[in-house]
Amino acid sequence: GTLRxxxxxxxxxxxxxxxxxxxLMSDSYPHKNDLSALVQRLVPQ
Incomplete structure (x- = not known):
């Protein structure tokens, strides 16, 4: 599938x-950096 x-x-x-x-995600998760960037944009600062 899709990126989503x-x-x-x-x-x-x-x-x-x-x-x-x-x-806490596994270091071997291939989209870890993408998911981290997405979460950082969604979390209020």
Whole structure:
């Protein structure tokens, strides 16, 4: 598929703390940099 499907179907561990949510992805995930850039653009600063 599409880039959308490649970015959505991610095997990751999600850790939720009081102030932040962390997503831990495998280093071998091929679209890790693309997904990280996308999330940075969506998160309010």
């Amino acid at each position: 499907l490649k970015l959505i179907k991610v095997g990751a561990v999600i850790i939720r703390n009081t102030r932040r949510i962390r997503v």
